[in-house]
Amino acid sequence: MQKLKYLQIVDVIILTIILFGQAIYSSTLSFLNTKGLGDSTLTYTSSLQNFQMIIFQGILILIALTYLYFRRFDFRQWQCQFSLRSTAIALFLFLTLAIMMDLLFFILDENFRNALFYYPWNFSEGVKHIILQFKNFPLILYAVLNGVYEELFFIGICNYIIPKAKKLIFVLSLIIRISFHTYQGLLSAIGIGLFLGITYFWFYNNKSKNLYPIFLSHTIADILGLSIVRYFIIAV
Structure with missing residues (x-):
């Protein structure tokens, strides 16, 4: 039997519920409980929390992949190839997105x-925090999984939809990205949803079908936070 190259809209809806249903629900509750303010500051999670999320997301992504397997989806369409060049591209993507987020908050957030x-700026403390983050093995493990988890859906799945529905699914993917980041506040959620969603979608469709730099860029953002200046300024 021939492999399925293009998914239907209903497939994306089902996979959205599987992968992000709980996240959207909890993020929306948090957003409403904080009266829309959220918390966009850099947060730190314990090793136990990271391992719990690894198990939880690991189960959900296995369910999603099993669903795709029974739909006979052609997994060979996904490419993930390491190279020094693609690693450099991932770093460039992260830095670009982090600067865009900082500019967004600079323009629209008076507190920022x-x-x-x-x-006061404290560069030594900022560097120390960055080093500590990259020494946190549970955090790195979760960040890698989360980067793959999210972008496998938004880029690896949403790009392989029936052609006539691709624009609709692209818009839907932006809304989904925003919806489970609202716990960070509306401004942060919109920035993450639009900047990551549009940038990664454009890169994948116009520059390279390699998922690796997108996975890595997202992973770095999960480890450090999608910002540069927040690591060097006290009380941001």
Whole structure:
């Protein structure tokens, strides 16, 4: 039997529920409980929390892949190839997206601007935090899984939809990205949803079908947070 190259809209809806249903629900509750303010500051999770999320997401992604297997989806369409060049591209993507997020908050968030100009910068502490993050094995393990988990859906699945529905699914994918980041606040959720969603989609469709730099870029963002200046300014 021939492998399935293009999914239907209903497939994307089912996979959205499997992979992000709980995340959308909990993020929406958090958003409503904080009256839409959320918390966009850099947060730290314990090793236990990271391992719990690894198990939880691991189960969900296995369910999703099993669903695709029984749909006879052609997994050979996915390419993930390591190279030094693609690693450099991933770093460039991360830095570009982090700068875009910082600019968004600089323009629209008064508290961010005040912190930028009136709070002390501490480069040594910032570097120390970055090093500590990359020494946190449970965090790195979860960040790798989460980067693959999210982008396998948004890029690896949403790009292989029936052609006539691709624009609709692209818009839907942006809404989904935003919806499970609302716990961070609406501004942060919109920035993450639009910047990552549009940038990764454009890169995949116009520059390279290699998923590796997208996975790695997202992983770095999960480890460090999608910002640069927040690591060097106290109280941001």
